Amino acid sequence: MSIPKFLFLTLLFNLCSCSIALIQQDILAYPRYKVVLTNEKVPESTKNVEVPTSISNTMVMMSSLGQPFSCTIPNVQVERERLEREKEEQAKEETEQDIQATIDRGVALLAPLSKNCIRFFANTHQYWAYEYCHNQYVRQFHVERTHDGKVEKEQETASFYLGIHPGAETKTVMRKVGDKRYLVQEWTNGSNCDLTGEPRQVEVQFHCDKHGQDFVSSFVEVSTCHYQIVVSTPRLCEEMNLSHKHHAESHVIECKPIVPDNLIEQEQTEKEANNAKKEQEEEEEEEAVRDLDILEKMDEKDILLTMISDLTEQINQLKDQMKAKPEVNYYTLTKENAPNQISGKEIQHILKQVKRAESKEQHDNKEAYHQNYHE
Known part of the structure; x- marks a missing residue:
């Protein structure tokens, strides 16, 4: 081999x-x-x-x-x-305010757990059953099952509180074990312990679990009447600082x-040819854009020249109109026309009217000229 x-x-x-x-x-x-x-x-x-x-x-x-x-x-x-070093450096940069913000966010994400209690057995052969009710209590109890031939009945014969939620006085802390982070609360004031005479107490841990539902993943009695329960839930995974980052890393x-070497050389040649073709296409595209800009500028110039030509034509038309204006002829009255003789005052009056008409016509022509020019 x-x-x-x-x-x-x-x-x-x-x-x-x-x-x-x-x-x-x-x-x-x-x-x-x-x-x-x-x-x-x-x-x-x-x-x-x-x-x-x-x-x-x-x-x-x-x-x-x-x-x-x-x-x-x-x-x-x-x-x-390497990952451990990165996480240690990140932890050094984390402030107390950052940690508290993570805790507050985690506690808020756990709030929906209050809707239902979680019942479980520590193992399949145990006498005791357990019940976790979020923000309320952790309870240990035993259920006797009886059957009267028709219906099976269940009855609790013993019940002890392992811890009561402290309410507003609850203190939540965040623990770090390797690359794992989780929240911890201490619930005290449970039922009195028969062996110590002291109230029972339980440490409640909340762990992120992306691949499950809300469940109790661990329950142990760490010392006499002192318990530890681990509640695993995907809810905490929404807070990145409480998520199991290493699970997603592979x-x-x-x-x-x-x-073969010749295949690599062939691919390299094709790659160079494609790059050259791409560069040529880019150059042609840039040239086409430049030509389009030139055409647009030429169009603007043609429009301006057309406007100037139109204005020039209008001015020439006005000049022709001025030249075509009819002339005023004056006649000398002779003695033969004596019966129709016009007095000097009337002649002066007629001349004044003619001058006014000429002035008015010149004024109208100027206004028409200016109006056509501006248009």
């Missing part, structure tokens, strides 16, 4: 082993690896040239069709350390197809 094939089988076995170990933890919620096929190709002449790094390893794998791939497998431990195995 060749070394690359052996390494491939070893990797496949390890991945399968990880999946089997996580069956009880919902493997769909914890993707560990993601294979990404890239468009970048590796020439055959360099397929055996590995570049060792501290954060990844490179190996050759074969597909079911015999296509070889050069795959880069990340170093999970190095990647995890380690990327990047694989590049290994192809």
